[in-house]
Amino acid sequence: DTAVSQTPKYLVTQMGNDKSIKCEQNLGHDTMYWYKQDSKKFLKIMFSYNNKELIINETVPNRFSPKSPDKAHLNLHINSLELGDSAVYFCASSQGQPSGANVLTFGAGSRLTVL
């Protein structure tokens, strides 16, 4: 199936640990994103990569580090996890061409719970 897939779907961990969430898309898109959705359903952009180059880097603690080994993958590594990091993290991709017709395609989300 063509899709954006992210793993793991659920992640429960202790404060202070380091964890990673992986994302892969097989849509041939050039741009990938990480969004954070809090308990009130607010969606906040964290990072965006276009062809492995960082193009959006919002105000996010530097404990969060994205890595894009190729344009089909964008992983999110989080160091020294804190309670406030508990959220659902969504990966998304878009064609990335300079056009208003770009559409975001989302993964199913990764629910991170920090205890």
Next chain:
Amino acid sequence: AQSVTQLDSHVSVSEGTPVLLRCNYSSSYSPSLFWYVQHPNKGLQLLLKYTSAATLVKGINGFEAEFKKSETSFHLTKPSAHMSDAAEYFCVVSDHNGNQFYFGTGTSLTVIP
């Protein structure tokens, strides 16, 4: 700068009655606008998009939205609500490069049997 405002955080309708979810946008040029739906514990799915073609846009599951430049609005409607429409709905505008997307705060739709 681009932004969207979803005027209602919660909307409740009875099954079989019309749905109206309101969205106003702000954009310094002709915008691209989208509605996404998120069912409980699921990812976001595109309902429909407006990209300067027809002002009345039809989407999936019987939803449609009308772009009104004079009112800077892009409201989402459906003639008859179904129980399966209960979800969170997000209005989104993109920048002129199509690389950055600005989300509204979401409207939670409840459908009463």
